[in-house]
Amino acid sequence: MPDLPSTARVVIIGGGVIGCSVAYHLTQLGWTDVILLERKQLTSGTTWHAAGLIAQLRATANMTKLAKYSQELYGNLEDETGVATGFKRVGSITAALTDERLEELHRQAAMARAFGVAVEEISPSEVKAKYEHLNIDGVTGGVYLPLDGQGDPANIALALAKGARQRGARIQERAAVTGITRAGRRVTGVDWLGEDGTSGHITCDAVVNCAGMWGHQVGRMAGVNVPLQACEHFYIVSEPIAGLTPMPVLRVPDECAYYKEDAGKIMLGAFEPVSKPWAVNGIPADFEFDQLPEDFDHFEPILEAAVNRMPMLAEAGIHTFFNGPESFTPDDAYHLGLAPEMDNVWVAAGFNSIGIQSAGGAGMALAQWMDAGQKPFDLGDVDIARMQPFQGNKTYLAARASETLGLLYADHFPYRQKATARGIRRTPFHHHLLEQGAVMGELAGWERANWFANARQVPEYSYSWKRQTFFENIAVEHRAVRENVGIYDMSSFGKIRVEGPDACAFLNHIGGGQYDVPVGRIVYTQFLNPRGGIEADVTVTRLSETAYLVVTPAATRLADQTWMMRNRGDHNVVLTDVTASEAVLAVMGPNARTLLQMVSPADFSNEANPFGTAQEIEIGMALARVHRVTYVGELGWEVYISADMAGHVFEVLHAAGQQIGAKLCGMHMMDTCRIEKGFRHFGHDITAEDHVLEAGLGFAVKLDKPAFIGRDAVLRRKENGLERRLVQFRLTDPEPLLYHNEPVLRDGKIVGHLSSGAYGHHFGVAMGMGYVPCAGQSVAEVLGSSYEVDVAGRRYAAEVSLKPFYDPTGARTKV
The missing domain is CATH 3.50.50.60 (FAD/NAD(P)-binding domain)
Incomplete structure (x- = not known):
């Protein structure tokens, strides 16, 4: 060598x-x-x-x-x-066998147009015309991408x-x-x-x-x-088929199958719903161009459906049965x-x-x-x-990988939850919430109550692209927060303690806000990159002269803490993940003050605890700290309780809440409320690529303080003008549902797509947010245009606003 x-x-x-x-x-x-x-x-x-x-x-x-x-x-x-x-553009067809799958394909086709990808929605007969060998019994339609290829x-x-x-x-x-x-x-x-x-x-x-x-x-x-x-991945290659000419790649996800013509043969591959993890305890040292043992019994259901779908496979012999490993992530x-x-x-x-x-x-x-x-x-x-640290656990990976291979071809329904490797991270309220009908979802390993079933319902998801079984449950929770009071678990949100003699200086270097504030003050803020893009969207609470608590979304705690650590420089601070040390219950709604006063002798008035401040309190027989902030746009508090006393505080709050009709709520409600209020969702509405001014968050950036990361980029954009703006959309038709990536049309022309969407139960219509171009245009010009949103190929008129449609002055949070 x-x-x-x-x-x-x-x-x-x-x-x-x-x-x-x-x-x-x-x-x-x-x-x-x-x-x-x-x-x-x-x-x-x-x-x-x-x-x-x-x-x-x-x-x-x-x-x-x-x-x-x-x-x-x-x-x-x-x-x-x-x-x-061997690269050639043969095109691709995806065929649907159900109405739900067809809606997914039509939504994908609309998304493709927004992304500049050539796409056509095609009928069953058009599928047959483009792929003559296909049995179209049961085919409800499809999409065709002419520029897809193979190599x-x-x-x-x-x-x-x-x-x-x-x-x-x-x-x-x-x-x-x-x-x-x-x-x-x-x-x-x-x-x-x-x-x-x-x-x-x-x-x-x-x-x-x-x-x-x-x-x-x-x-x-x-x-x-x-x-x-690694998981086993199967495909077969037929014997040569007379007269078989180059064909588009064909996917029939409802049968977990894909077909590819290759040199006059057909390759049939599968993404079966329950797959086979391989070499969980290590890959053999001599592995090189190796195949794994055949498992015809495992592949047989796919082949049976394929022979019906592609009748010529019944006549052609199998030249190769291949099983080889590929790696899958959680x-x-x-x-x-x-x-x-x-x-x-x-x-x-x-x-x-x-x-x-x-x-x-x-x-x-x-x-x-x-x-x-x-x-x-x-x-x-x-x-x-x-990725969370626990996700490297080999037992977890083997369990999750048995599902994720098949999810590639599963219906990608909104709110779909993983079924495997569940129950790993549980908040202190987990069993209390299950007892009350909570239906759990999972994020970053955390089990979180997404919605609450009533006594007549099975407490589980039943997926659809239309109104799902929990639609009215969320509406009830939504109304409770808007009209009375709701309680929900926010314990999964990341909590990073920043402590040391340079804590204030460090935060003023890394963040766009001003953190030299009195003890107890809460600062909503962003950490920016040198381009003015948003690396993190957090709240920062000053706990003492030398200590702060940074609260992050559950999924980004590690990423946010890593960003802070890499930009620490010479500042004398210690960063500690304290997420699991405190549980958090949000108490939100017009009667939130009433409920808290029922269980605590603390003063929750505006004078003693104004919006954007925290205070230590007694609650029941326990101690806690309340932060007066909101992500739902109502009067409310986040109650931080040490994990050992969390169960007691839940029981006290829940019992008192029953006297005034308080409702336990889930994460889906939080999303429907925040979309009405125009609150940004990190990872969707705001990312490292989105400039903080164009995201409409300039109010949180304090340019009158010394240099901080991204300051120059903010000043440049302020001087040169915005190129696009994040605006809020509200459909006028109450029927369609919005999720994200739906194309946005301005005066009939696609100009962008929704970064997020949800149903605004207060207004009775779906709502969303998305960026639209605005270079050289006034606000009046941007808002004065005609807007539509494309939902699965059909256009719906939309109203637009830069201010929140719900409570645009923010008065409800400060009463």
Whole structure:
């Protein structure tokens, strides 16, 4: 084996399609000191047996952008490198067998138009015309994407590798990484061992974990958490079929199947509802281009349906029955970015059977992130920082992976909850809420009451794109908060204690608000990046002269704390996750003060506890701290209780609440109330890509204080004017439902899409938020236009406002 250099700027671990893509894109940006180490041979893990389906449309605008980039890249690679990628635009068809699936496809088609993807809704007969071999019995319709394609997975990876080599990267096969050395929060180097017994150590500035199904193991070496699990993935390839010509890729998700024509044969692949995790206790050391044992019994139900759906399969023999492993993540989104635990370990792994279509764009995005030191655009869907530490648990991963493979082709109903690996993180109120009819959802492992069933209902979800079984339950909870008082559990929200002599100075450096406030004051604020984008949306409460509590969304606690830590600089502060130490009950509604006065001798008046302040109280026989803030737009308090006294406080509040008709409420109610009030949802309405002024949050940024991250970008945008604005939409028709990504039309032309949506039960119509262009336009011009929202291909008129439709002055929160 040739000697490897002893130093490198970056070592990429893994020679599948994503490792090759990262190397390709780093060298494209001028990085030459790049080494890629592959334990066996390039593509020998998963890439070599991938189906090579290359679709454009993904669940969000940025993921679609990356998939489109992959297509364009693969189309040009052959000219650049001379390696045939087999890329061809054959188009794709997805056929629905139910009305619910058809609505999903029509919503996806509308979304595709908003994202600039060519798409056609087609009838069953049009499906048949484009795919003559299909039995269309039971087909309710479909969608056709003419520019989707397919390619040769191994050759795409080899072309990327050749492109990287041509620009100076060193790609070394048969060199396994055996160890990673560390100093504090940085990797210092990589140990490798060649198959011929040679070994060495490479000192490096950074490591990229592109190890695919070995990504979890390599992550452990580097001291980082990369939750993924290999599963068996099955497909068959028919014998040659006479007269079979190139056809679009066909997906029939209701039968868990996809079909691809390849050189006169048909490939039938499956995403079965209950899959088979593989190698839970470790992948065999000699694994290389290996197949797993056949399991015809497991695949037989898929094949039976396929023979009916594609009758020519009944006549053709099976040439190949293939079973090979692919890695899946807990939420079916891949892992990309800088690992939270270390400051120079990057991850691109866990591609959930869409690695070929994702690798080009993911490699480009990661390379730009590494080169510039900040994300090129919002990557929250796939940012590795979204993963919680417990999700690296192998027992958890095996249980969850048995479901996530099948979820790729399951109905993607709104509010759909994972069914496996549940019950891991429970708040102190968990059993109290279940006793009262709570129907739990899961977020970041937390079990959260999403809604409450009544005595006549089965306390479980029954999914639909229309009004679901809990629609009226949420309306009742919504009305309780708007008209009386509601109680709900907010314990899952992240709590980060910032403490030390420099706590105030540190927060004033990292955040856009002013934190030099009296003890007990609460500041609603954002942490900005240098572009003025929003990295975190939080409240900060001053607990003492040297201590603050930062409250974050449940899903972003780790990401937010990591951002704070990486921007700590020389400030003398300690950051501590205290989420589990305090439970939180929100008491919200016009009678919230009445209820709290029934159980506490504290003074809840405006004079003693004005909006935006916290105070220590007695409640029942316990102690607590109340924060007077709201995410539902009503008078209310968040009651923080140490975990040991939480059960008692719940019982006291609930018993007193029964005397005045208080209602236990869930997270879905909180979302319907906040949408009426125009409160932003981090990850949907506001992200790292969205400028704080364009998001309408300039009031929370204090430009009269010394330099803070993002200040210059805010001043520039203030001077140059906004390019777009986040506006609130309210349909005039009470029937359609909004979720997110529905196209927004202004004067008949698509100008954007909804970033979030929900039903406004107070108004009796669906509502949403989304960005619309406004460069060079006055507010009157923006609001004076005619707006519509496209729901599954049908346009509905919408009213728009920059101010909240509900209580625009905020008077109800301060009574």
